[in-house]
Amino acid sequence: MFTGIIEALGTIAAIETESGDKRMTFAAPGYLHGVALGDSIAVNGVCLTATSMTDDSFSADLSVETLTATSAAGWQVGDRVNLEKALTMGKPLGGHWVSGHVDGLAILVSCLEEARSWRLQFEVPEALAPYIARKGSVTLDGISLTVNEVEGRRFGVNIIPQTWTHTTLGQRVPGDSVNLEVDLMARYLERLMTARNPA
Incomplete structure (x- = not known):
């Protein structure tokens, strides 16, 4: 779950295509403290799972379903994206309940x-x-x-x-x-x- 309050802007650093799916790497210097492999991060409102990480970037796999149902199919290297970490207990709910499942x-x-x-x-x-x-x-x-x-x-x-x-x-x-x-x-x-x- 998320709140819809954007915490940082990231940049698409790399895109790899394999069998119709895509793996994207997002650069977010100074933002990923506390994020672990398997955590959810909303990228332009799309809930993605961090599958690999460095101190300043994370990668996520985007399925055909995600690429079809969202704007992600048109994302390009260098594009800026809105980022929000998953909601945790005690975090202010400044926006509203957001699932990260794009309609x-x-x-x-x-x-x-x-x-x-x-x-x-x-x-x-x-x-x-x-x-x-x-x-x-x-x-x-x-x-x-x-x-x-x-x-x-x-x-x-x-x-x-x-x-x-x-x-x-x-x-x-x-x-x-x-x-x-x-x-x-x-x-x-x-x-x-x-x-x-x-x-």
């Missing part, structure tokens, strides 16, 4: 500067639109955000300067895809309703 991709439609902040509008696949509610939570590339408004398949979020400069959102332009994870409560509520009313 799909959202497309950045527009980006407008508003006072000292930025207002971003995203479009999501029709199947995911019902899970997004005004003043609810979403995770975009691992970042916990509050939904400002919803209209059909589109929703808007407001990005404060801290988030803009300390995550990858400041590098995004209209047309870019980001990893979307809807709120866990919405997922479980739908499952409960479906189980009670199969028809």
